[in-house]
Amino acid sequence: MNNELIHLNHISKSFGDKVVLDDLDLVIHENEFVTLLGPSGCGKTTTLRILAGFESPDKGSVIFEGKDITNLPPNKRQLNTVFQNYALFTHMNVAENIAFGLNIKKKSKSYIEDKIHYALKLVGLEGFEKRSVSNLSGGQQQRIAIARAIVNEPRVLLLDEPLGALDLKLRQDMQYELIRMKNELKITFIYVTHDQQEALTMSDTIVVMNQGYIQQMGSPESIYNEPENAFVADFIGDSNLFPAVFVRDELIRIDGVEFACVDKGFGTNKPVDIVIRPEDVELVAPEKGTISGTVTDLIFKGVHYEMCIDVNGREWVAHSTKPHIVGEKVGIxxxxxxxxxxxxPESEDEEAAGANE
Structure with missing residues (x-):
């Protein structure tokens, strides 16, 4: 792993009676693409604003390269932010928008022109210098906002749901563009989104947040394949999330039916939660399944079929390239x-704290 760049050291923040961040502790490394992922109100944007210097924590400190920058104003930090609404100046053309920060720093005219040319080439908008930003598409405005940030040569680029206003196809295109830019610029990206697919596509590290706590942190693969609690399992991707009994090592019971597993160490006859991804539900002949049920819904999703199976009143979801018609009996x-x-979790507080407890 690269060197530690940022440490959000036991950060707490409240607005009135509402606790938004509760003892959040997060380390971010150099040249990492970190995504803060979670539902509205989970604290991800507040975390970004504290890092940028737009909010102050009630407790804790922001450490950058070993130095405490908690009380440093935003313009003194080696970070630049790209907001969801882009915050472009409509009375300025593209070049003037990009050069805004450089002019404040009193950089030379030739330096600024070189930087504008470089930034526009990087975001794929060469020749747009004289265009009015109000005549640009949403995707083009988003690229200009990024160009304006990167000409300041930040060590860290903070992005607060920057693709939220774009249509699906453009969002997907921009995801790949951001990955390319990150690799070319060799800087750290910290990205805020509630879009799980966006997080899985772009990130080196995903930080799943809920109710002011970090629920789980890890690679996209580990977050998806090995969720640590029911919230993460339910929030990341489609899932069959069921209560079960951990009978003993390598054996669980779902609705009275025993299934082999590979997990150990949960005790004996202990209530647990289990997650099974729909693509891992194999539909077989009724007599060959561990359990059997009846197909109640069939939806074509393009790359696969999604089927709902009623098993004694509990709904299972399966994804398969082979369809089974509604009413058909299948084994699972x-x-x-x-x-x-x-x-x-044994209490609401423990459920909120998730993996931190």
Missing amino acids: HVDPFNIQVMNK
Whole structure:
């Protein structure tokens, strides 16, 4: 892993009676693409604003390269922010928008022109210098906002849901553009979104947040394949999330039916939560399944079919390239490696704190 660049050291923040961040502790490394992911109100944008210097924490400190910058104003930090609404100046053309920060720093005219040319080339908008920003598309405005940030040569680029206003196809295109830019610029990206697919596509590290706590932090693969609690399992991707009983090591019971698993150490006959991804639900002949049920819904999703199966009143969801018609009886088989066992929270506070408890 690269060198530690940022440490959000036990940050707490409240607005009135509402606790937005509760003892958040987060380390970010150099040249990492980190995504803060979670539902509205989880604290991800407040975290970004504290890092940028637009908010002050009630407790804790912001450490940058080993130095405390908690009380440093935004313009003195080696970070630049790209907002969801882009915050472009409509009375200025593209070049003037990009040069705004450089002019404040009193950079030379030739330096500024070189930087504008470089930034526009990087975001794929060469020749747009004289255009009015109000005549640009949403995607073009977003690129100009990024260009304006990167000409200041920040060590860290903060992006607060910058693709939120774009249509799906453009969002997907810009995701790949951001990955390319990050690799070319060799700087740290910290990205805020509530879009799980966006996080899975772009990130080196995903930080899943809820109610002011970090629920889980890790690579996209580990977050998706090994969620640590029910919130993460439900928030990241489609899932079959069921209560179960951990009978003993490598054996669980779902609705009275025993399934082999590979997990150990959860105790004996202990209530747990389990997650099985829909693509890991294998539909077989009724007599060959561990359990069987009836198909109640069939939806074509383009690359696969999504089917809902009623099993004694509990709904299972399966993804497969082979459709099974509504009303058909099917068996369900799940490979032991594809059953993820998680501790069941014993209180609401423990559920909110998730993996931090």
